[in-house]
Amino acid sequence: MNAESDERKEVAVAAASGSAAGDDRTTERELGSRAPGFIRKSKLLHLSWQVGIFVVGLAVVGAGVAMLVLPGPGWLVIFGGMAIWATEFVWAQIVLRWTRRKVTEAAQRALDPKVRRRNIILTTAGLVIVAVLVGIYVWKFGIVMPWKIEQ
Template sequence: MNAESNEREKAAAPAATAPATGDLIGADRELGSRAPQFIKASRTLHISWQVCVFVIGLAVVAAGVVMLPLPGPGWLVIFGGMAIWATEFVWAQLVLRWTKHKVTAAAQKALDPKVRRRNIILTTIGLVIIAVLVGIYVWKFGIAMPWKIDE
């Protein structure tokens, strides 16, 4: 193993011995590679494993980025690629912990009655504006069904 992975293992040791506090960010989980022990035993095999995990994660993240402007669950696929990377790389594990913390905080904030009331009011106003604009467009130009368009 190299010096970097030894440092990661030392940094992960306090997290592994800390009691599970039940927090939502997953700080009680061990950092570092989750590769099987026989893969970690051989440096060459472990590097090959890391390269494969990186390439697969990169392909999934790239597919997610392509899905952002195109139809498809882009962000979900991107986070799936990050989860693939997090099986092997500490930086991806930390990014996922941060993301989980932020999503949990946003969900808790959204449950606040004042925030929910504000969101409902803003959504209603937005829908009314869209309905008025669609109504004006239909009144001005009418509706032409595709099968009735004259050439």
């Protein structure tokens, strides 16, 4: 618990100094448990709360991993499970902050006009190549239906 408390204090000091320095970044929430106060007061109740949060988060992450190979929004469910864990565990909060930062950076890069233009050109070239190959195949072999219809 001491490492978590120390880290929370460091983040709070960094957030306060960042906002005092006039940074444009938004201040992030304090790290740590978001359990109700009456649960945090009792050590046994807080431990059982953490176990419950861990089990629920594990079930959601497990379902997301299964959805990576089965139909369903696998990554979205995995990040949902991480968000459940982040309500109680500092390590999950740090992972989600890092992920949010990387996703934001990737979105900004994807919206860059040069990158968009390059992606459009590459997609168009790929579609033209696929269309030419399909045309050559149909010209050479014709269209053969998988069933035979006799008239």
